[in-house]
Amino acid sequence: MQAFAALLDALSYQPARNAKLRLIETYLRETPDPDRGWALAALTSGLDFPAAKPALLRGFGEDKIGAELFHLSYDYVGDLAETLSLIWETDPNAGPPPTLGEVVDTLQTATKMQTPAILKRWLDSLDATGRWALLKLLTGALRVGVSARLAKQAVANIGNQPVDAVEEIWHGLTPPYRPLFDWLLHDAPRPSSNAGGAFLPPMLANAIERAELDALDPAHFRAEWKWDGIRVQVASSGDVKRLYSRAGEDVSAAFPDIIEAIDFEGVFDGELLVRRDETVAPFNDLQQRLNRKVVTPKMLKDHPAHIRLYDVLWLEGEDLRALSFDQRRARLEAWNAEKPRARFDVSPLVVFTDWAHLAQLREQMTSDGIEGLMLKRGDSAYLAGRPKGPWFKWKRDPMLVDCVLMYAQRGHGKRSSFYSDFTFGCWREAAGKRELAPVGKAYFGFTDEELRWLDKWVRDHTTNRFGPVREVAPELVLEIAFDGIARSTRHKSGLAMRFPRINRIRTDKPAAEADTIDNLLRLLGTAGVENPAESAYVTAP
């Protein structure tokens, strides 16, 4: 437990991806089974305990030092689990601290009545960091900035395997993953990929610009719309029916409507969307359905999920990945024609004669529901990762707006001495006065040289400081590029930008001439987009 606690502690302060990987790898190598397996499960959200309720922890704290001192302490620290871990004292007579395996085994068998006494004994035997980690584990939120994907990358690294080799077998494994470590570290055979319901690493595309297209032969390529949803994989075999994110996270629980509608065997690549009748709702609507533990009937009714299929990887027990795109496409369309389904449809191909024609189609497509075009070679096999050449994404030109820099915050890692996170705003009238309202935050889009320039500008124009944040004089105009905009109740301005980045620094433009909130409101799309399968310039092949 102490080693796991030290790992969580270090991860929570470490912003850099590579350093996080190094920390996890070192832990996995040095920690014996089954503890490292349980740790891996904790990092990939594969552990589920009966939660320790806040009232229990508060009661522990008040018993320990009295209500008055406990409340003063909690007030100062601001986190219940952390406060309790800090005020509790280690009892040197409490015996050795529990191992992670012991914690997991005990909690899985202990009754609700037994838990408080067991927990107290553990708190006595651990140090402050150990107590913090234990309580974080029990309250169900590690929050150390590690995604499941990153943890899998680390475990792949210790066996010098590509992460996709781990992904392919991951969903057939259960904690504490002994066969996985035996394979990666001790030359045991690779655990078999449970073909049914396993996540298959997806094929990704490289970005391309108009000018680069001329080097390519349009006859070799097929085009399809890039829908503005979430790239997913549907996998079904026997009783196992799953929905995975592009990164291999199992998101089935949040989309019972999709899972229920699976009446087939196979693995499909597609885009998860919210669709009402024939209309694809804006991305913002889909966001409402993500990361929800409980999906209410109302949510299911008002935000119905839908999958628009791009590709088929397995069909009825047959691996199709080695086939060409055209062959897979033919299988996909035949399968779909056999039995059309309400929650699944096939993304249509966009027929075009040459690049100029395709560019024209792309220009004409102004809907919110589409991010751009995908170009796929007709002869391309389905390859894991992001191979160079077979697939391209040709995104829509971003929207541009001129904003005024308002606040800057220091970055992390290599950027820790630079003001590199920028909050910007647009003008609005409030109570007869013209004022700036923050509309978004961006931390990329600029070159290293521009970052140095921005950093110096921020330091030279600071008017106020709030901890790590500096307020600056409202004098610098930034041209912000973004992919979409939607209403949001979480932001002061009532607007949320998608993927905002700094496109240009407009030292030539006076701040007073930057855009207004009204200009931004005009960019808000209509409710959604008609299904382009029915529009004039898209036809089935």
Added chain:
Amino acid sequence: MTDTLDPRSWLYPTPRGLYCKPGDFYIDPAVAVPRAVITHGHGDHARPGHRKALATPETLAIMRTRFEGMADTSQQPLKYGESVRIGEVDVELAPAGHILGSAQAVLAFKGQRIVVSGDFKRRPDPTCPPFEPIPCDVFITEATFALPVFHHPSDMGEIGKLLRSVATFPERTHLVGVYALGKCQRVIKLLRAAGWDKRIWLHGSLMALCKLYQEQGVDLGDIAHVGDAILETFRGAIVLCPPSALADRWSRRFADPVPAVCSGWMRVRARARQSGAELPLIISDHADWGELCQTLKDVGAPKVWVTHGREEALVHMARSLGIDAEALHLAGREEEGT
């Protein structure tokens, strides 16, 4: 001892600082005054411009290093354990264990004894003699870390964390944020005790006080100014700098540095994150909660006045021990200190 004498009648806070009337002097005043008694050299306690200043010889040396124009101040050194009469008050300085030269001011008037402890800690520090509990009628204590959440772990354990990080990231430079006076030299001594014999690099602003410590007989081993040494020199090295330099342009000369901060505040995660530390090290020159409570018991004063920090919790604790405790608000004390 006179039971009738109200201690507040002869020692009380004023806008200029804590004033001792029968001696006509201030203790650690916030502004320049005709006569000052200085407990230690940190900036919120020692200030330049007093006409007369009484302090330990080490504290006076620190003040001469830090401030210009100390020649205009009449300096009266008083060694630990020696006594001097100022006006009607007997003044003695006792070790406070905080930093080199740090002292508690022990004031005796008409049979009543008040100890102004200044800043103090109770655990061993290789750069100064340990705190000495002095029985008294009134004990004035700091409250920087006066909450039960503050328990400083073993300092060698924290140094161990630093050395383990150096081993995990051997190609990176460990930049350790430390206060220039006291923390810097203590961390160097702790590193030496943990077996780190290599050169320890220092930010320019740490050089003068380290030199002074060396002159005062504190052996710091091989230390050198970062200066213009080339980047390669700092791979795997430990570099000490003031905490503000971690986010400063100065830090850009190092390739992919690991920012570490040594401070008692690092005990609380939100505070550690605010500091920008990737490696927070809980090393403090102030008493933690346990030390504060123990000290109240050790000095056995029936009255305790609590200054700068989280007074509320310590007053609550003292009262539960049957002590007549109250908060004493002093001008010029900043919260940040370690």
